[in-house]
Amino acid sequence: MKKQLLVLLIAVFIGLGANAQTKPSETNVLVLIYSQNGGTYKMAKSIAEGIQEYPNTKATLKRVPSINTKEKLNADVEKLPIATIEELVNYDGIAFGSPVHFANISADMNYFFSQSIPLWTSRALEGKPATVFMSAGSGAGKEAAILSFWNILASHGMVIVPTGIMGTATLDKTVPQGNTPFGATSLAGSTGTRPSQSELNLAKEQGKALARVASGLRNTENIKSAKTTSAETKSDINKTLKDNNIVLPEAPKPVGNYVPFTISDHKVYINQVALKDGKILNPGKVGATVTDDQAKEATYQTMLNVIAVLKEACGGDLNKVKQCVQLTGYFNTTPEYTQHAALMNSASNLAALVFGEKGKHARATIGAASLPINSAVEIQAIFEIE
């Protein structure tokens, strides 16, 4: 009896835990900023407030890392969690905030986006709604700065949400305000007076507008996928590859007494390194001769090789894949290196993009003293197939 009660309690506990972590019906919006002195952060809080006011929508506030790690940041900004470029794909919408620096966005935000090449080439952010808000000094070049941010978002195919004439009805016209039709900004004032209430009101409206679009698009996607499920139409991996411009390489041939894959009990076992056109892409040691960006590129290539071999294992039909069970990433790193998870996301994101729900996997990442043919990365993969 006692044992049954214990099992029941554990089941209830697990149930509650799962519920607290994930609310599948909730729209999830990221507010991502760079802010040195806290002006952009204050605007971000109003943006987040507007997002949360929209029904069934959650706002998450994060910052991008500073290029200069010794830079002194506003104390509240410093405490914000730092976002990775890979996690952008996980949100239904994103509000980007930056100070105006020389009529442009801050170098730190720009640097963050310079790491988005894998997301760009895989079109992972396409169709995702985004909006831009900024904090300025005099306000010189504030609109040009928002528009230059829009260039990056447009390159990613994001759906840009502008502000139009939102908030103008309640605008205090007795003092200059940072309203623009593109997004809210704030102008500098004496300490503590800015952002003004009008600017914060507009930021809140902007947050709500983004949440409305994010929510609408998410629901459309849900309806689409519900229809697909009800019609029991199988998702076609070949179409997913084509839609995302993913071209699988030729599966690399073994260079020793082994086979490219084995199948046991419907599980396919594969190991690959970063071979591209017969050569290792970006060889060497991460943290010494190989940068994080180069390692991410090598990881993406390695995962492409894994999928190419998997296709052979499935007799040419990737639709036979039931689940990506586990990925293990080995990285050739210096002993001090700690960013393995960020590198491995290039492989995990690709698995999720190609196989959708079936691409979700357990994962391990490990640093190695050296890897075969000086590859920066090796991936071991286990897939379940029909």
Ligand SMILES: Cc1cc2nc3c(=O)[nH]c(=O)nc-3n(C[C@H](O)[C@H](O)[C@H](O)COP(=O)(O)O)c2cc1C
């Ligand atoms: C390098 C640099 C360039 C700047 N250029 C501009 C500018 O072109 N126009 C402007 O209005 N303010 C400019 N500013 C002022 C910042 O936009 C302003 O201080 C902003 O509120 C800072 O945001 P934060 O408090 O979130 O760091 C500049 C500041 C710095 C440090």
